[in-house]
Amino acid sequence: MSHANYLEEGGFWSWFTTRDHKRIGVMYLLTNLIFLAIGGIFAILIRVELFSPGPLFSADVYNKFFTFHGAIMIFMFIIPVIPAALGNFFLPILIGAKDVAFPRLNLASYYIFVGGALLAALALVTGGVDTGWTFYTPYSIRTQTSVILVTLGVFVMGFSSILTGLNFMVTVHKLRAPGMTFHRMPLFVWAIYATAIIQVLATPVIGITTLLLVMERVLGIGFFDPQLGGDPILFQHFFWFYSHPAVYIMILPAMGIISEVITVFSRKHIFGYKAIAYSSLAIAFISFLVWGHHMFVSGESQWANFLFSLLTMLVAIPTAIKIFNWTATMYKGSIHLQTPMLYALSFIFLFTIGGLTGLFLAALSVDVHLHDTYFVVAHFHYVMMGGTVMGFLAGLHYWWPKMFGRMYPEILGKISWFFIFVGFNVTFLPQFYLGKLGMPRRYHEYAQNFTFLNQVSTVGSWLINVGFLLMFAYLIYSLFKGKKAENNPWGAKTLEWQLPSPPTMHNFDETPQVIEGPYQYGVLKS
Amino acid sequence: MTKHTIPSHFDDAKQAYEASKLGVWLFLVTEILLFGGLFVIYIMNRGLYPEMFHEASLHLNKVMGAMNTVVLICSSFTMAMAVSRAKHNDSQRALKLLLITFICGLIFMTIKYMEYSHKIHEGLLPGIHFSFDEISHPKAPLFFSLYFMMTGLHGLHVLVGMGLIFWVMVRTRRGDFDESYHTPVEMTGIYWHLVDLIWIYLFPLLYLIG
Amino acid sequence: MLPQASTLAKNFDILFNNIFWFSLISFALVIGAMIYFAIRYHRTRRDPFKTPYITGHHLMEISVSVGLLIVVMVIFVWGWVDYKKLLKAPSDSLEIQVLAKQWFWEFQYPEGRKLTNELVVPLNQPVKLIMTSSDVIHSFFVPNFRVKQDVVPGQYTTLWFTATQLGEHSILCAEFCGTGHSKMLGMVKVVNAEEFQQWKKTTPSIPAVSKNPQEWGKELFSQKMCNTCHAITTQKLVGPGLFGIFGKEVELEGGKKVARDENYIRESLMQPQAKVVKGFPPAMPTFQGTLTDEEVNALIVYIKNLK
Structure with missing residues (x-):
């Protein structure tokens, strides 16, 4: 019995009312990539402004650029892209389910996301917003720009994120195929599961925070406004109570992808399955206890700083275990350096830098100098872009044949990877040094002696841009003209590769019976 | 027999039911965290200005607050009864009980409306809009910000709950539920109990300080 | 390289360098192994169907964790010890009030002298800044001294340094504060002690604020009728006597203890x-709106010097 694949069944309009997790995943992917492009344009504009120390755009315009760059990249690209796009598509398949637990809710969260994103994007045409993506009070209460639109947009998108996380948690708990025990789940599922916990537990707090900020502006309620007797630092606590865990909403799913890609392209069983699986949960847990490390110089009490610094140091351990285990997985493997693997190795390379520079910032006395400088900017780009985006690109290339039934062109993939990887380092390595020299972030103009490093950085941003343009071009090309993909082009062992490429509407004709773990590569020594 | 068919991605009715139940409970967790933010602000400010909270709370109407508490507790009871009736295939009575619950919600909102209009009339308003002379403490507007944010957000939840009750009433009337399938009634019930529970915290925290 | 222009700068550089070398070595080990494996076990050299079946090695995982735990704890303790030094200003510090506004810095000296965007300090003399903002959050940052502290409206934060290099060192605002954020620049001018005395003599205090804050505070203390309820001795009137209370802890109604510092006095006025001191009635009226920021500062200076 053969069915049409999920891409072809029904007409064009059937996509808008679909409850199929794969289609919803694809719609998310498309939406997120559009926002990646928009956020990317703002990134280029920021770097163009910083090419020379003096002004090119006005300060107000520049402030809107970096606010939009941050808000779009974080809320509309990095947070949703792996869980909501790739996770939606693959999570049910990886555990042998026909769909997520609540397909209608899944579609609803997509539309809620789009609604929130449009609301926030509306600010683009109503004069923009200039608070930075952090919306610190009291500046965000005083500024004349469209703070309300953007914070309401964030509120609505948060709702979508909660519903997605909730859906995934229930799916993992209730819809696993027979024999799919927790310890036979692929590590990507573990990572998405840990992410979902954070989405469910942390996002409501940003919900109430943004709501209160809107009320500050509309009703003048005064919780965060010193002029009305409120405390502006309280806002920072609320904000980071969500936004620090949100960092792990961004990075954990990428770590999941790396676990998949490294094993497949090394043809090795993952090294230390349980350590990687549980370290995701450990990271999710600690993530709720370290928000204060964003506020070391805010006037927070010294004992709060003591505790937050200590706990932050502990994050290093589960993270380092993962890096160690991925590297160890390659030992005595048979390593195939295809594009997904190149991105996975880039992830390890860049994320290690991102993680180690985190040590500088976690140490109290060192953070005092580095806080709010370009060192921080470089650090979180190494984690967010070097980590999450590299992980996403690894996953995108790895699963592209399965999602669309076509191969991407391998050579172009490698060329594009080269531009992105090299460009990334050219852009952000100099920023560590700029930060150490004391260049604060969110500066529209800067001192003459920072010029050269800033120019290097700007040139790097162009290289990244070339890489991404090339990638967009060949991915679109491959959709129509790419080589037809086999069912299992990489020889992987997880369930999605047993399905046709692309899969049929109902994934599995028969519910799969799982009898072993997902990484049974290699031969037993006799 | 029921017209309900189990969605095709579930193996059986039990799995579908358990999934819904877990989903609703997780959703309640997020609701508690949403209100949790406001409770944190409440605790912080009350710790800083205990005598202001005391003085300001004297200007809330305890009688109306208490009436609302009774109304909501009654509604929780009728809701629980309605779920039990729906489980026992007794749509007739389930419908009546749901209607009573709905009316309780309506009474709650009416009393809330009366309280609000009185506050607005007196100038006991949040933040910058505060214009009431009898409380001297400069931070008193913060209390009324909290009052309006907390009861307002709660009121919004009551409205959503009433919407859900209305929806299950329509479906009950249509005969959608029986002993084998009554998930929406039960889930609406759980949600309604949470709304009730939050009020049971709000009432003493705001009205009965001292 | 960034000059080490304060006594604290060196501490920062040492710890920074140590973390840097540790990071570099760890990075080299991980990435070295990764690249070595990628070449040594490349598919052209290895049959994909004959890889060994290895599922992990607990001892290795545990030793990596424990080793790393020790290193990060060393970094943590080191950072904490240095941080404590950043917190505690020496008692003989020269105290200067800082008021941050969109988008400039205002420095007020004990004698009442006020400077904008220029902070003149003597060499090798500890200087303590007591800072607040009149609008949004700013952050006082002197890279050459490796010090930074957010400046928050409605609160006082402090920062101290001892400059060890003559000359000019830039002050930057590190917390985004709007249009003029990147232009909210100032300069610390470090001069030697004699020059500083000279500068004090030759730079006239601006007439409008020429009042010495301590004397001004004294005037205000009787003008605003503070003296009705507060003695400047230790005697109890309606409220506590203010002699020698500054900086000391006191028990409040309800048993909590609080240090009576700048924040406390400001809060008590507003x-x-x-926070009512134990054993006293909550009788004091608020001075919100009646006292300007400068007047509050003057009163604080006055109360501080009652000893």
Whole structure:
């Protein structure tokens, strides 16, 4: 019995009312990539402004650029892209389910996301917003720009994120195929599961925070406004109570992808399955206890700083275990350096830098100098872009044949990877040094002696841009003209590769019976 | 027999039911965290200005607050009864009980409306809009910000709950539920109990300080 | 390289360098192994169907964790010890009030002299800044001294340094504060002690604020009728006597203890009922709106010097 694949069944309009997790995943992917492009344009504009120390755009315009760059990249690209796009598509398949637990809710969260994103994007045409993506009070209460639109947009998108996380948690708990025990789940599922916990537990707090900020502006309620007797630092606590865990909403799913890609392209069983699986949960847990490390110089009490610094140091351990285990997985493997693997190795390379520079910032006395400088900017780009985006690109290339039934062109993939990887380092390595020299972030103009490093950085941003343009071009090309993909082009062992490429509407004709773990590569020594 | 068919991605009715139940409970967790933010602000400010909270709370109407508490507790009871009736295939009575619950919600909102209009009339308003002379403490507007944010957000939840009750009433009337399938009634019930529970915290925290 | 222009700068550089070398070595080990494996076990050399079946090695995982735990704890403790030094200003510090506004810095000296965007300090003399903002959050940052502290409206934060290099060192605002954020620049001018005395003599205090804050505070103390309820001795009137109370801990109604510092005095003036000292009635009226920031500062200086 053969069915049409999920891409072809029904007409064009059937996509808008679909409850199929794969289609919803694809719609998310498309939406997120559009926002990646928009956020990317703002990134280029920021770097163009910083090419020379003096002004090119006005300060107000520049402030809107970096606010939009941050808000779009974080809320509309990095947070949703792996869980909501790739996770939606693959999570049910990886555990042998026909769909997520609540397909209608899944579609609803997509539309809620789009609604929130449009609301926030509306600010683009109503004069923009200039608070930075952090919306610190009291500046965000005083500024004349469209703070309300953007914070309401964030509120609505948060709702979508909660519903997605909730859906995934229930799916993992209730819809696993027979024999799919927790310890036979692929590590990507573990990572998405840990992410979902954070989405469910942390996002409501940003919900109430943004709501209160809107009320500050509309009703003048005064919780965060010193002029009305409120405390502006309280806002920072609320904000980071969500936004620090949100960092792990961004990075954990990428770590999941790396676990998949490294094993497949090394043809090795993952090294230390349980350590990687549980370290995701450990990271999710600690993530709720370290928000204060964003506020070391805010006037927070010294004992709060003591505790937050200590706990932050502990994050290093589960993270380092993962890096160690991925590297160890390659030992005595048979390593195939295809594009997904190149991105996975880039992830390890860049994320290690991102993680180690985190040590500088976690140490109290060192953070005092580095806080709010370009060192921080470089650090979180190494984690967010070097980590999450590299992980996403690894996953995108790895699963592209399965999602669309076509191969991407391998050579172009490698060329594009080269531009992105090299460009990334050219852009952000100099920023560590700029930060150490004391260049604060969110500066529209800067001192003459920072010029050269800033120019290097700007040139790097162009290289990244070339890489991404090339990638967009060949991915679109491959959709129509790419080589037809086999069912299992990489020889992987997880369930999605047993399905046709692309899969049929109902994934599995028969519910799969799982009898072993997902990484049974290699031969037993006799 | 029921017209309900189990969605095709579930193996059986039990799995579908358990999934819904877990989903609703997780959703309640997020609701508690949403209100949790406001409770944190409440605790912080009350710790800083205990005598202001005391003085300001004297200007809330305890009688109306208490009436609302009774109304909501009654509604929780009728809701629980309605779920039990729906489980026992007794749509007739389930419908009546749901209607009573709905009316309780309506009474709650009416009393809330009366309280609000009185506050607005007196100038006991949040933040910058505060214009009431009898409380001297400069931070008193913060209390009324909290009052309006907390009861307002709660009121919004009551409205959503009433919407859900209305929806299950329509479906009950249509005969959608029986002993084998009554998930929406039960889930609406759980949600309604949470709304009730939050009020049971709000009432003493705001009205009965001292 | 960034000059080490304060006594604290060196501490920062040492710890920074140590973390840097540790990071570099760890990075080299991980990435070295990764690249070595990628070449040594490349598919052209290895049959994909004959890889060994290895599922992990607990001892290795545990030793990596424990080793790393020790290193990060060393970094943590080191950072904490240095950080404590950043917190505690020496008692003989020269105290200067800082008021941050969109988008400039205002420095007020004990004698009442006021400078904008220029902070003149003597060499090798500890300087303590007591800072607040009149609008949004700013952050006082002197890279050459490796010090930074957010400046928050409605609160006082402090920062101290001892400059060890003559010359000019830039002050930057590190917390985004709007249009002029990147232009909210100032300069610390470090001069030697004699020059500083000379500068004090030759730079006239601006007439409008020429009042010495301590004397001004004294005037205000009787003008605003503070003296009705507060003695400047230790005697109890309606409220506590203020002699020698500054910086000392006191028990409040309800048993909590609080240090009577700048924040406390300011709060007591603005919201007198917030923290009432044990054994006294909550009788004090608020001065919110009646006292300007400068007047509050003057009163604080006056109360501080009652000893």
